[in-house]
Amino acid sequence: MSAVGSILTNSGALDALNALTTTTNTNNTLENELSTGLAISSPADNPAGYITAQGFTSQLNGITQAISNANQGVSLLQTAQGAVTQQISVVQQLNSIAVEAANGTQTPEEGSSLQDVVSQLTAQVSTIAKQTQFNDISLLNGTFSGVQFQVGANEGQTQTLTIGNLSASAIGLNATAVIGSKAANASKAIYNTGSASDSGVVTKGAAGAFTAGTLKITGPTAGAGSVTVKASESAASISNAVNDLSGTTGVQAQATTTVTLKLTKAGSASGYAFTVGAGTSASANVGKSVKVDGSNIAELITQINGQTSTNGITASQNSAGSLVLTQSSGDNILFSAATSGSLNTTGGTVVKIGSGGSATAVVQGQVQFQSSAAFSVGNASAIGLGDASTLSSLSDINVSTTAGANAAINVVKYALAALNNTGGQLGAVQQSLTANINNLDTTSQNVTSALGVVQDANIPAVSTSLTEAEIQAQSGVAALKSSTTLQQAYLSLLP
Numbered sequence: 001m002s003a004v005g006s007i008l009t010n011s012g013a014l015d016a017l018n019a020l021t022t023t024t025n026t027n028n029t030l031e032n033e034l035s036t037g038l039a040i041s042s043p044a045d046n047p048a049g050y051i052t053a054q055g056f057t058s059q060l061n062g063i064t065q066a067i068s069n070a071n072q073g074v075s076l077l078q079t080a081q082g083a084v085t086q087q088i089s090v091v092q093q094l095n096s097i098a099v100e101a102a103n104g105t106q107t108p109e110e111g112s113s114l115q116d117v118v119s120q121l122t123a124q125v126s127t128i129a130k131q132t133q134f135n136d137i138s139l140l141n142g143t144f145s146g147v148q149f150q151v152g153a154n155e156g157q158t159q160t161l162t163i164g165n166l167s168a169s170a171i172g173l174n175a176t177a178v179i180g181s182k183a184a185n186a187s188k189a190i191y192n193t194g195s196a197s198d199s200g201v202v203t204k205g206a207a208g209a210f211t212a213g214t215l216k217i218t219g220p221t222a223g224a225g226s227v228t229v230k231a232s233e234s235a236a237s238i239s240n241a242v243n244d245l246s247g248t249t250g251v252q253a254q255a256t257t258t259v260t261l262k263l264t265k266a267g268s269a270s271g272y273a274f275t276v277g278a279g280t281s282a283s284a285n286v287g288k289s290v291k292v293d294g295s296n297i298a299e300l301i302t303q304i305n306g307q308t309s310t311n312g313i314t315a316s317q318n319s320a321g322s323l324v325l326t327q328s329s330g331d332n333i334l335f336s337a338a339t340s341g342s343l344n345t346t347g348g349t350v351v352k353i354g355s356g357g358s359a360t361a362v363v364q365g366q367v368q369f370q371s372s373a374a375f376s377v378g379n380a381s382a383i384g385l386g387d388a389s390t391l392s393s394l395s396d397i398n399v400s401t402t403a404g405a406n407a408a409i410n411v412v413k414y415a416l417a418a419l420n421n422t423g424g425q426l427g428a429v430q431q432s433l434t435a436n437i438n439n440l441d442t443t444s445q446n447v448t449s450a451l452g453v454v455q456d457a458n459i460p461a462v463s464t465s466l467t468e469a470e471i472q473a474q475s476g477v478a479a480l481k482s483s484t485t486l487q488q489a490y491l492s493l494l495p
Helices: 011-036 047-101 108-131 235-244 297-305 402-455 459-493
Strands: 147-150 158-161 172-175 189-192 213-218 224-229 252-264 272-279 290-294 313-317 323-327 332-340 342-345 352-354 361-364 366-371 376-378 390-393
Touching: 011 459, 047 108, 047 147, 047 158, 047 402, 158 402, 172 402, 224 235, 235 252, 235 366, 252 332, 252 361, 272 313, 290 297, 297 313, 297 323, 323 332, 366 402, 390 402
Parallel strands: none
Antiparallel strands: 147 158, 172 366, 172 390, 189 361, 213 224, 213 376, 252 323, 252 342, 252 366, 272 290, 272 332, 313 323, 332 361, 342 352
């Protein structure tokens, strides 16, 4: 404490000045908080709080940019979807034209005109795929692969998208070769159950029947499944087993059984008498067999077609005058009780039943695996099936003939499937991005609230404190003035 009545040391003034300095600093701080709205303007205000606030700020900045990124992704997807929708519209027109051309009532000139339209439409599909871009990035020509969208504030919060090539030359029917090339009648396997000593008879299995084994089908999206094959089963049963797995593998199967027979009388006056049926194996024809007995091909066709509802077999005559039997589901066609005449396959004596041959024969059908994208079939060649898919593209369809139009219908179907699958994929990704945006918006709101708790100034409290600090400052000034006046009064004591 300074000496009483000292004019050199004014303790009261110093105390008042120190208090006034503190009050002034507080006042300045409160005024800064009130003007900026922030309780933490620099690390000196609150080091721990400053670090926390910067962490929240960084997260908010990342979220804001991620929302922008995701919205750009949505715009890109909408651009691609719009183009795919246009392609689907064009391919739907191709489908109508192919169905029209397959009717068989078109003249060659009309068929050529339809093919001209088809060529223009397939070119338009490719043009759309080539020209669809977003920010100079091509979307549908096959180069948009493994593109990453950064849709979060942190590393790894990404979404990857690949869009396949949707040009007309890249979409269509991916299929294995039609099985049946070993037999001249285009069926997979023809064999009979007679004795090998019969004249002209090929023993069971010698013409290439299915071999028992297990297929492994790996589809376009890596979905896989296994199918067990028996040597004597029908193409239909194999097809059904494959189709049961199509939800997993994305691969479907088509089966049919066709046999072309040349009728050759062998001394029988009664003509051609035999039983024909259909089944899933060499003997599974119970309830599906019909007996026919005719002296010429016309009578056989009438009798067989009259019983189509029984076994699904239809008969027709080709341009060479041979009898053509077809089981459209792919069931085996079974011959038995051939007591007169002989039936030979065209292109060589692969099966001969009746006079001079066996009384029983089985024709296995053909199977084709199909998908809208490439796939593989493991162990297929060992069983007697095609193991690799090849593409029949949309750009190669030709509807100028009935046969070409029939083939085009299937190619167009799978081209549409490819486009629809792509559209569905794009829609799913857009939904995911939209959901992500909604989640980021919610997260941004919550982080903003948390940041406000840390760094925002409490305005009512700051206003109250500022009023208190201003009053204290005024009091401090008054105290300092009073102390100075008292010390000056000491000078009056001087003579």
